[in-house]
Amino acid sequence: MAKHLRDNVSRVKASSPLGTTIFVGLRVADVLWQYTILHAGWGSKLIELLGGSSVDIDLVLDSSNGQLRPYYKLVIFMSLCSSLKQIVTLLFISKQEMPPISAVIIAAANTITNSLNSIMSLWLFTSRVPTSDRWFDILHSPSVAIGVGAYLVGLMTELISELQRKAFKKNLANKGKPYGGGLFSLATNINYGGYTLWRAGYALATGSLPWGILTFSFFFYDFSTRGVPVLDQYLTETYGEAWKEIKIRVKYRLFPRLY
Structure with missing residues (x-):
């Protein structure tokens, strides 16, 4: 009996x-x-309530003006960019419906993941916060520098690949054809790979190497065992031989030359 594949998004346009x-x-x-x-210290209070130790408040807030210090502004920046990317995708790229229940579930899942990253950035055991406010010193930490780099590359990979596919679909001459050009010529689901990469980078920059590896493993496993197969099934049913030809030409699924 064929395994039932769960799709987390609607394919109805x-x-x-x-x-x-x-x-x-x-x-x-x-x-x-x-x-x-x-800023309000909710994350620090939760950590202490659970018996952990949070970073000193002076490393979170600048006592002279009450503003977040640069490292934590960077954490907010990653949250902001991830939200903007998903909003742009929904409003200007995606044609699929967004039922209210799906909107709540998908947004909640992203908020939970981001909240864990914020808390990890405050937990003394995992935080990468520097003692200096200079940006060079912030990026001097390998996990922060690599994490931010992976975050930016992953986010841009996901966005650019989807914009390329949008442009292809907009051309009436391509109606009814699957897309396998641009970044999708490197991996058939490179947008999923981009999402996995920026999620892992976000986690690495806020919660150290183990948290980054765990985050990467979670999303990679979910996409490789559920997301990619269910999308492949949908595309095979929709495009038939044309999709099979793209899969023969494009050897990789999530990341180029990863497996």
């Missing part, structure tokens, strides 16, 4: 004003939530 509004609102709220976790 339709407008969904309510779901879209809910999703955009929740993704904007996520940035404010992450800011509150850091």
Whole structure:
């Protein structure tokens, strides 16, 4: 008996004003939530409530003006960019419907993941916060420098690949054809690979190497055992031989030359 594959997104192409509004609102709220976790001390209080030790408040907030120090502004920046990317994708790239329940679940999953990263950045055991406010010193930490680099590369890979596919689909001459050009010529699901990479980079920059590896492993496993197979099934049913030809030409699924 064939294994049932669960798809986390709808493949129906339709407008969904309510779901879209809910999703955009929740993704904007996520940035404010992450800011509150850091600035209001909620994350530190939770860590201490659970018996852990949080970083000194003076390393989080500048006592002279009450603002977040540069490292924690960087944490907020990653939350902000991830929200903006997903909002842009929904509003200007994706044609799939966004039912209200899906909007809540997807936004909540992203907020939970981001919140864990924010808390990890505050936990003394995992935090990469430097004692200096100079940007050079912040990026002097290998995990922060590599994490931010992986975050930016992954986010841009996901966004650019989806914009390339959008441009292909917009051309009426390509109606009914699957896309295997641009970055998708390197891996059939390179946008999933980009998402996995920026998620891992985000985690690495906020919670050290073990947290980054765990995050990467979680998303890589989910995509390779569920996300990619279910999308492959959908594309095979939709495009038939044309999709099979792309899979023969493009050897890799998530990352070029990874496996």
